[in-house]
Amino acid sequence: MIIPMLMRVIHMFESYLINALLAGICVSLIGGALGCFVVWKKxxxxxxxxxxxxxxxxxxxxxxxxxxxxxxxxxxxxxxxxxxxxxxxxxxxxxxxxxxxxxxxxxxxxxxxxxxxxxxxxxxxxxxxxxxxxxxxxxxxxxxxxxxxxxxxxxxxxxxxxxxxxxxxxxxxxxxxxxxxxxxxxxxxxxxxxxxxVGILLITSMLIIPAASARQISSSPLQMGFVSSLIGVLSIILGLFSSVKLDTPTGPTIIVMLVIIFAIIFPLSKKINQT
Structure with a gap:
């Protein structure tokens, strides 16, 4: 009796996580591409x-x-x-x-x-x-x-x-x-x-930060669009599961992951350009 109940709870948990993950990936794909133009156009x-x-x-x-x-x-x-x-x-x-x-x-x-x-x-x-x-x-x-x-x-x-x-x-x-x-x-x-x-107050972050990160390591507009979208997807995956593990607000946690990715890419790109 208890085991089937636990299995149903686990199934529900997995279902809502999968829905959240897929929705986040969808938004990241278009946000990454559109964000490039937002950055270029200032x-x-x-x-x-x-x-x-x-x-x-x-x-x-x-x-x-x-x-x-x-x-x-x-x-x-x-x-x-x-x-x-x-x-x-x-x-x-x-x-x-x-x-x-x-x-x-x-x-x-x-x-x-x-x-x-x-x-x-x-x-x-x-x-x-x-x-x-x-x-x-x-x-x-x-x-x-x-x-x-x-x-x-x-x-x-x-x-x-x-x-x-x-x-x-x-x-x-x-x-x-x-x-x-x-x-x-x-x-x-x-x-x-x-x-x-991610909510009204953090929407712009999903446009700007992935594109700004991708700009450091891309050599063409098309490449920047792809990299920006991938960075957005990565932040969704890391942010979603980190928020569940740490019991933190999911939207802000996703943006924190974006900031961490940018903080890693930016100095590395500078070192690569200097060599």
Missing amino acids: MAYFGDSLSHSSLLGIALGIALGINTTIGTFLVCLLFASLLIFLQDKKILSNDTLLGILAHSSLSIGIVSISLLNKKVNLDSYLFGDILTVTPSELIWFFFATLFVLIILYVIWDKLVLVTIDESIAKAERINTSFIQLVFLFLLIIFVATCVKI
């Missing part, structure tokens, strides 16, 4: 602002009774559209606009969630809750990852050229505005999916 602050706005999307999803991922996606899309519109008007500098929009949406999101007559675990949205990934959410992660990777494969060369020199890209008759909008759309998908993994 868009870290934009990524941070976009992730902050996602809390308002979560509040919207809870209020309307829809999937919070859909709510996050819609609000991030609105946030990006509003930012582009205001940038064209040149009312304020980009940094000022990002700061105002990011912190206002974050604050409104927190206030909105607190006003809802529903019990909401705010920490799970701020710092992630990867261990509670459901099979249906895992399916969403899989298809979102597949979609982003296919689009990136199609536009990779054009996106690299637009990132390196937009004037050359225009001379090559590349629709630079369209390519940048597609990239922005993919970035929004990443933010919407990553909230569950």
Whole structure:
């Protein structure tokens, strides 16, 4: 009687760990590739602002009774559209606009969630809750990852050229505005999916740190994209099992693993370059 019960508990434990691991790998694959362009374009602050706005999307999803991922996606899309519109008007500098929009949406999101007559675990949205990934959410992660990777494969060369020199890209008759909008759309998908993994406050880390680490040991944009994704996957594996072993918050533990990997790679790359 006791043994079958223990076996069921072990099976449940393994199932939720597997779901968490697969979801984390999905997000790492697209985060690593997209993060390269965020680093090259120096868009870290934009990524941070976009992730902050996602809390308002979560509040919207809870209020309307829809999937919070859909709510996050819609609000991030609105946030990006509003930012582009205001940038064209040149009312304020980009940094000022990002700061105002990011912190206002974050604050409104927190206030909105607190006003809802529903019990909401705010920490799970701020710092992630990867261990509670459901099979249906895992399916969403899989298809979102597949979609982003296919689009990136199609536009990779054009996106690299637009990132390196937009004037050359225009001379090559590349629709630079369209390519940048597609990239922005993919970035929004990443933010919407990553909230569950590491939380709103740490999403940008999944973009920046793997790419910054990969940059030290890569010799081409494509290689950097692959290495960045692999570093992200490694951090998910190490962070997930370390958090279970040490009983620490999973999202922050994953980021700690990323920082450790960067701390190992950075000095080693400097020594290799000097020899």
